[in-house]
Amino acid sequence: MSVSSLDINIKKIEHSRIGEIDPANIQFGKNYSDHMLVAYYENGAWGKPEITPFHNLTFSPATTFLHYGQAIFEGVKAYKDPQGNPIIFRPYDNWKRMNRSAERMAMPDVPKEIFIDGMRELVNLDRDWVPTGNDTSLYIRPFMLAVDEFIGVRPAEKFMFIIITSPAGPYYNKPVSIYVQDKYVRAFPGGIGFTKAAGNYGMSMYPSMQIKKMGYDQILWTDGFEHKYVQEIGTMNVFFVIGDTVITPDVTQDTILEGVTRESVLTLLREKGVKVEERPLSIDEIEEAFHAGKLKEAFGTGTAASIAPIRELTFHEDKMELPDIEHWEITNWLKQELADIRYGRKKDTHNWVVTV
Ligand code: COI
Secondary structure, three states: OOOOHHHOEEOOOOOOOHHHOOOOOOOOOOOOOOEEEEEEEEOOEEOOOEEEEOOOOOOOOOEHHHHHOOEEEOOEEEEEOOOOOEEEEOHHHHHHHHHHHHHHOOOOOOOHHHHHHHHHHHHHHOHHHOOOOOOOEEEEEEEEEEOOEOOOOOOOOOEEEEEEEEEEOOOOOOOEEEEEOOOOOOOOOOOOOOOOEHHHHHOOHHHHHHHHHOOOOEEEEEOOOOOOEEEEEOOEEEEEEEOOEEEEOOOOOOOOOOOHHHHHHHHHHHHHOOEEEEOOOEHHHHHHHHHOOOEEEEEEEEOOOEEEEEEEEEEOOEEEEOOOHHHOHHHHHHHHHHHHHHOOOOOOOOOOEEEO
C-alpha cells in the first residue's frame, strides 16, 4: 500500500508534558514526548497510521509477542540544527534494516510512507522535545509487535508498528570497561544476531548482570564455536585501532548488526584516508597487539551511545588498560566529525541528514 503523509490521522494532546523535563538533566530513556505513531497490519495490508497522544497499550494475555518474542525495533536520533530545526540522522538506513529484521522474524515490511513519513510527521509535531544541549538528541524508537491473540506457535498474521520518541542525554558518561565473554554467546551463523530482534537483547540480560556484579560495564561477545573471534560489545559494534589500522569485525556471517553509526564511521575513516579493515578479528590478536604496545584506541559505536571509548578490556586474568583517551586521535576526531554532521554544523556531503 502507499500512504502519503497526508493520510496520517493526527489527534493532538490538549496539554503538553514538556514542562516536566529538566533540560539541564536529560537522561537516556526516562521521558517520552507528547505523541506516538501507531499503525496496524491485518489481512495482508497496513492500515492508515495514526498519531495520538502518548498512551499505554492493552493486550490480551494470549498475544503472540508476549510469549514468543516476535518483536523487532530500531533506534534513530533527531538533532536540532543551528537554526533550531529538527533533523533526523540516516532514517532510511534504519528503515531498510528494520525490514531486514522483519523478513528474518517472519513479519511484514513496513512501507517507507509509514516509517519515514510517519517519523518526520511525529518529530515535526513534537519538535519542542528535541533538546538542544551538548550531547543531547531525540531518541526515536520505531518497533513492531506480533499481536495475534493465539498461543499456538506459528508466525502471526496481525502486527502493530509504533514509533515513540524520547529526549536523550549521553548513554555513557565515561569510557567503558569491558569483559571478554567466553562462556555465553550472543549470536551464531544462521541466527538472528544481525537483526534488532527483542530476543537478542533479552538473552544478554543475565550475562550482563553477571559482569556488572564483577565491576565491568559491558561484554565483548565472542563467536560461539571457539570463543575466539570478537563480535560486538554490549549493544554496540566494536572498533580497535591497531598500529595505523582501524579494524572492525566483518558482518558477513549474520552474527553482527549492520550499525548505522558503524557504517558512518567506516565511510568517514575511508574518506580521510585512514586504513580500515573489516575482517575476523581474534581476541589473541588484540591481546598480542596490546602487549606489543600497538593497541592504540578502542571504541563501540551505536545510535544510543554514538561513539563510546573503551578504557580497559579484561580477558581471563589479563587486564588491558588503554592509554588516556584525551590523546586518542582517531576516536576524538570521529566523535567531533559525526557530531558536526548530526547537529547540522557541517555540510552533509553524504545525504545522511533528513529534515522533517
Ligand atoms: C541503539 O544504539 O539504538 C541500541 O540498539 C541500543 C539500545 C538497545 C539502547
